Amino acid sequence: MYRLVIDPQQKQGNCIILKSDQEHYLRRVVRLNSGDDFIAMDGRGNCWQVKLTVTGNEIVTSFRENRELTTAVSLIVALPKGSGFEDIIRCTTELGVTKLYPAISDRTLLKPKENKLERWRKIALEAVEQSERQILPYIAEPMPIKVLFEQFKLNNNPKYIASARSNAPHLMEFCQQDFQDNPPSEIIIATGCEGGWTPKEIENAIASGFQEVSLGKRILRAITAPIMVMALVASYSEIFELKSE
Amino acid sequence: MYRLVIDPQQKQGNCIILKSDQEHYLRRVVRLNSGDDFIAMDGRGNCWQVKLTVTGNEIVTSFRENRELTTAVSLIVALPKGSGFEDIIRCTTELGVTKLYPAISDRTLLKPKENKLERWRKIALEAVEQSERQILPYIAEPMPIKVLFEQFKLNNNPKYIASARSNAPHLMEFCQQDFQDNPPSEIIIATGCEGGWTPKEIENAIASGFQEVSLGKRILRAITAPIMVMALVASYSEIFELKSE
Numbered sequence: 413m414y415r416l417v418i419d420p421q422q423k424q425g426n427c428i429i430l431k432s433d434q435e436h437y438l439r440r441v442v443r444l445n446s447g448d449d450f451i452a453m454d455g456r457g458n459c460w461q462v463k464l465t466v467t468g469n470e471i472v473t474s475f476r477e478n479r480e481l482t483t484a485v486s487l488i489v490a491l492p493k494g495s496g497f498e499d500i501i502r503c504t505t506e507l508g509v510t511k512l513y514p515a516i517s518d519r520t521l522l523k524p525k526e527n528k529l530e531r532w533r534k535i536a537l538e539a540v541e542q543s544e545r546q547i548l549p550y551i552a553e554p555m556p557i558k559v560l561f562e563q564f565k566l567n568n569n570p571k572y573i574a575s576a577r578s579n580a581p582h583l584m585e586f587c588q589q590d591f592q593d594n595p596p597s598e599i600i601i602a603t604g605c606e607g608g609w610t611p612k613e614i615e616n617a618i619a620s621g622f623q624e625v626s627l628g629k630r631i632l633r634a635i636t637a638p639i640m641v642m643a644l645v646a647s648y649s650e651i652f653e654l655k656s657e
Numbered sequence: 658m659y660r661l662v663i664d665p666q667q668k669q670g671n672c673i674i675l676k677s678d679q680e681h682y683l684r685r686v687v688r689l690n691s692g693d694d695f696i697a698m699d700g701r702g703n704c705w706q707v708k709l710t711v712t713g714n715e716i717v718t719s720f721r722e723n724r725e726l727t728t729a730v731s732l733i734v735a736l737p738k739g740s741g742f743e744d745i746i747r748c749t750t751e752l753g754v755t756k757l758y759p760a761i762s763d764r765t766l767l768k769p770k771e772n773k774l775e776r777w778r779k780i781a782l783e784a785v786e787q788s789e790r791q792i793l794p795y796i797a798e799p800m801p802i803k804v805l806f807e808q809f810k811l812n813n814n815p816k817y818i819a820s821a822r823s824n825a826p827h828l829m830e831f832c833q834q835d836f837q838d839n840p841p842s843e844i845i846i847a848t849g850c851e852g853g854w855t856p857k858e859i860e861n862a863i864a865s866g867f868q869e870v871s872l873g874k875r876i877l878r879a880i881t882a883p884i885m886v887m888a889l890v891a892s893y894s895e896i897f898e899l900k901s902e
Contacts, residue, residue, distance in 0.1 A: 543877065585896065640888040
């Protein structure tokens with residue numbers, strides 16, 4: 413059944429009031445007719461099966477479902493060139509990311525345009541609908557990486573910075589420890605752009621309590637690194653849940 | 658230093674004989690000049706640091722390096738729509754895939770064009786150069802999924818088929834077992850295209866000794882699933898190596 417993320421205030425009584433672009437999309441693109449059902453989700457875990465009608469859209473049943481990770485994953489991503497960050501949003505949203513912090517690092521070439529954030533959030537929304545998640549990941553305004561490291565300094569959850577060509581231990585070794593007994597409420601991981609981090613950036617990260625980690629022996633593109641990170645942490649989080657059920 | 662995959666027969670004595678397109682690329686795109694060094698790799702683990710000259714290209718040093726996984730990973734991928742398989746080649750090659758088997762499943766919409774395979778292999782080659790791998794992944798001709806399941810029937814290594822919306826155990830649970838003591842020489846994993854596998858396809862896979870697995874609670878796109886699989890298996894393979902060093 414087709415899924416649509418709505419604003420919480422679009423639920424009014426027993427109806428879901430669609431915006432004109434949403435109604436247009438359901439009728440013209442998804443090709444639903446009056447009387448067909450779809451699922452509306454408020455991005456906070458509330459879901460409604462709704463019947464499409466011309467006079468308001470009546471809620472058939474409401475339910476809660478949960479495909480979310482119990483450990484929140486915050487990814488700090490030094491912006492790659494081109495539209496690479498869009499691929500990162502798509503894949504990591506499917507894999508369960510909680511917060512994305514696009515960062516401007518010393519080697520970042522991309523100058524994000526004014527309206528980028530709006531486009532990025534739209535991509536995340538589509539990925540939420542597609543992957544049937546309940547929560548819309550938060551995407552921050554692009555910020556200088558130095559500011560972000562500083563900002564996370566007082567966050568005492570596990571913090572990692574991925575680097576290539578280092579002798580740092582593999583991220584997986586830390587995940588094994590983090591998810592041994594009491595998984596953390598949040599994990600924060602930073603990945604670099606083309607050309608990687610500068611030594612100074614690694615230094616700043618470590619000074620803010622980040623642990624340097626390897627993602628394996630091969631040199632990953634800036635797009636692949638955060639997807640790999642997300643695949644790994646999501647698997648640990650879900651496996652832990654299963655063990656403790 | 659720039660990396661280039663060459664055919665083994667391009668090494669002649671103490672020289673690397675470049676093809677005209679390779680020489681053009683190094684001089685015009687990478688902008689190397691005579692006297693600059695690059696690295697030539699034969700896709701079998703042999704590497705040479707080479708000095709670019711107008712009269713043959715002299716080998717400075719030869720070396721072997723190894724960024725390859727000890728467990729070979731064969732991915733059977735039901736072809737997604739559009740150019741999705743190209744993204745899969747890029748990311749999974751970076752992550753260390755050994756063999757890619759593009760498959761035509763019941764729900765595959767893409768009809769691959771004649772010259773597709775050539776293009777796919779070129780993408781793999783570029784990803785090898787970028788990720789500094791030594792081995793060029795093998796990409797098979799697209800084949801009906803039924804033929805592939807049949808073909809892998811006699812292969813006794815661990816074989817998995819990923820499916821969404823099933824109650825199958827998570828792939829990670831099997832990886833934990835597979836990499837406990839003696840990691841397998843090969844792992845085979847099949848991922849579906851948009852719409853997933855048909856019940857009959859799952860049945861065929863199981864009859865050929867494949868184990869159904871989950872990749873988590875969220876619904877992944879056909880592009881994301883093989884990347885996630887590869888991230889997970891590569892991590893297990895590398896962690897096992899480190900443990901046994």
